[in-house]
Amino acid sequence: MSYVLKRIAQSVLTVYVVISASFGLVRLLPGGPLDYLRAQAVQQGGSDLSMSEINARIAAQTNIAVNEPIYVQYADYMAAMLQGDFGVSTRYGDPVMSIIGPAIPWTVFLTATALFLAFTVGVSLGAFMAYKEGSSFDVASTGVGLVLNSTPGYVLALLFISYLGYRMELFPTGGRYASELTVGFNASFLGSVLYHGALPIASMALVGFGGWALSMRGNSIRVLGEDYLRVARLRGLSTRRIAMRYVARNAILPMYTGLMIAIGTVFGGAVIIENIFAYPGVGFYLIQGINARDYPLMMGGFIIITIAMVVGITVADLTYGVLDPRAKGGGSRESY
Amino acid sequence: MSRTDRDGDSGETPGSEADFEAVGDALGTPEQFTDEGRDPGPAPISGHARNGRVAADGGSSSVSEFQQMADVSMTDAERRRQWIDEKLLAPARIVWSDWRARTGVLVVVSYVLMATVGLAIVTEPSPNQGGYLVGAFRTLEYPLGTTASGVSLLSQTVYATPSMLTMIASGAVFTVCLGTAFGTIAGYKGGTVDRVLMIVTDIMMTIPGLPLTIVLASALQIDGNPVIIGILITINAWAGLARAIRSQVLTLRDAEYVEASRIMGMETSTIISGDIIPNLMPYITMNFVQQARAVIFGSVGLYFLGVLPYTSVNWGVMMNAAVNRAGATSSPAAFHWLLVPMVTIIILALGLTLLAQGADRIFNPRVRARHAETVASDGDDDATTGEI
């Protein structure tokens, strides 16, 4: 239990640190975001805006009331953030949360599906490769795995969008679903969602599964040589039980650190992929924010992505703690 | 991710807890049996899957339990020679003996040549060098084609190499230095230092790297210096490495020779740099390679999005221009503009992947044992010197 609490405390701390750092970035850097926003306000509002009006406007945008003492600014900022108030986008004029909030499920949909597909396909393939070790199937798959592992997701995305999207017109080249459809749990809408998500997901999943397959292959081969596997066979356990409880379990668990890193990679990758496919997810708005120097939108996007990732990693971590008895013992878990 | 394979950490302990003697101690690898005058021949067990531990234990099987004492009597010089042989020459041999690693080395070397000699051979890129959007492999003059403003893609690619390599190197060096420093200190010191460093590390690990880079680049208003960009790309990548290194150090910390140094009252810093780091070197090398790949992927991706500052054209900027200026994704006429930098990075990344794969083999004691033969046969051993 204390393990769970500790883990959650750690996650909360991470989010806290990131939000504080965002305050530091916006507020404290000379020539940084705040100055830029001030200049922007002056430009837009003309010279007849008074200083206090400008400050009020900045306060609304960033949750930072510049004329207050710094610790009050910090407290207000944190309080606003905790309530999900990420300020107002300078580009769209809407609250950041109302722009990014609806985008969150879409990004989670893309990343989680891609990660899940890459992992399950990769792990099954890797186990099969280990089983067929040395066969031409194994050699060929290893080759394919290596090449895919050396291809960034966005390269695949660009190839997909130009061939399958523009040239062959098999897949849409933007959007989350066909705009004429009614949102809801109906077949045509869900189908459209999958149709639009197919290429982004495929480009993230395909570059990932090679890596999983290769590590699963290596781990399985290692486990197959373990003493306990031999003892299990002598004890007369069924092949099925040995495959599931012994080989699969012990080969997959060490891939845990890899999974943590993959969560980060996939969230990072999604930023690029969403932009290639003009897929309005969090990453898409993050880049919109950057390009428009829309600091509230950009910071909001960043914080949301971080929170999503922290949640993902915490869930992975806690699941791992349940699955691997060694995790709670402390320490030994990070060996891989 | 292939890191995961490396838990045979007890593999090198002399006379370590025995394997299932089963196939193992009887077979071992032939060269481990010091029966002179017979050619060692290649290692016999080809289905190595069957008995990983046997292999991991390899070295010890030649030394019977009745002879263990012999190990103690090695002189310092011998130990050093053996160390060099084992840690440097043997890995080099292994790397070279493996086609993957060899290919990897060749790829990396050719990119370095491209960044140096290439600049002298290929003309500098400039607008209107040739026709607009000449396709690849159409003319000898512009073998890879030209851009919408008539710049030779070959020139552009080659001239982008130095800054890309600088960026890659700086990112990898930054990650490896920071990761190693955090990892070794945390692992070696333990206690509060360890706890604090690991909390910092865990926090860094849970922040998404690329978005962090984007935000920092935008907020800090940095310029396009490739060294700084390289560091920025890997701003939190060191955390994962630090964790991995720490757990390696934890196992090393209790090794006998480290213990000995500690008892002799050596400074912590001396122990870390003298005893611990050398043992992590192969592992660090491998991570360096992997980080290099991560920098390529990250930097090109972000340049492609147009969210990083730059001083000279690079592969990512080329891709950005191809898509934004010529609509390369939708227009076949401009597609080569996009393809050239993409292939360039895939080949480099593949080379680095292969190199990492090869380096990974250094950790496989079975492979290592096969190449450690000089250690066994160089010595004046009358069957009493087992290799470690």
Add this chain to the structure above:
Amino acid sequence: MQEHRTQGGPDSADPIIEARNVCVTYDLEHRDAMVLDDVSIDLRRGEILGVVGESGSGKSMLANAMMDAVEEPGITTGEVTYYPEDGGEPVDVLDLPTEELKEFRWEEVSMVFQGALSSFNPTMSIRGHFEETLAAHDYDVEAGMERARQLLGDLYLDPDRVLDSYAHELSGGMSQRALIALSLVLEPQVLLMDEPTAALDLLMQRSILSLLADIKAKYDLTILFITHDLPLVAGLADRLAILYAFELAEVGTATQIAHDSKHPYTRALLQAVPNLDAPTDSMRPIEGTAPNPAHVPDGCHYAPRCPLATRECHEETPPWVDVEDDHRSACFHSDEAEDAVPFDLSEVSDA
């Protein structure tokens, strides 16, 4: 193969497992490597037979062959016959069909490995190991777990605590004892123990050995105890068999071997031990190394290292010599061994 090796039971009495001309070979790069060479030995009902050999002498192979558990690509030939209690049909172990072999293992003959920690699935509780074993053999799980508790208790473990633990949470001695309990949960007749104490400290080794004697009496076991540690097993075993380079060198009662060995190799082993109670570490090495399985010398395998070796030794396989009742030695010069390889018995204190 020589006639006298194949005839009759070399060790007579009431065998529970009878091994005849057992060979284990591996095909290495088109060269046969023999890792167990024509070994014939009986395991007698109710005894503890100690098998002693250096690492790499093939002693584990012998145990594996007895339950047809040599791993691919090794090939076991010869005959292994199991005689069930109360005169049931003798079982030809090496010829058992898969399903019956599965039952035979663990229900009749069971094995304990060295390195107990690595014999358990790291991600399964000890209880899981017991339960799955019972279930795999269609035993009543509840009754079986009761027996498991009993066994653990007999081994001085707290059953509930151990059952709920994972291997990594147990000490070396504890996990080794848990492994012994696991091997006995299906009430086998024979327990093959492969270096079961090698990874433990001296004190723990001794205490496990004494526990073993109790367990053996209580559960009516026959034990084959494999070790490289002659002093360790000398006090425990009824009989000893010495293996050198894949073949048997000498077989006799523990006393005969320890005091009146008639084989130069056994004597060299004993000579290397200053004191039967001394830890193995303090043993002096024997000159030379054991041969590679792919290059086993012709004639007596020990000849290259043997001080008594003559031309004959290098060319022909030495015959078995019955030096005493129940005591045989495979050596041309067994009668000279005593003088040629002396060792000081005054310090030796065996059981």
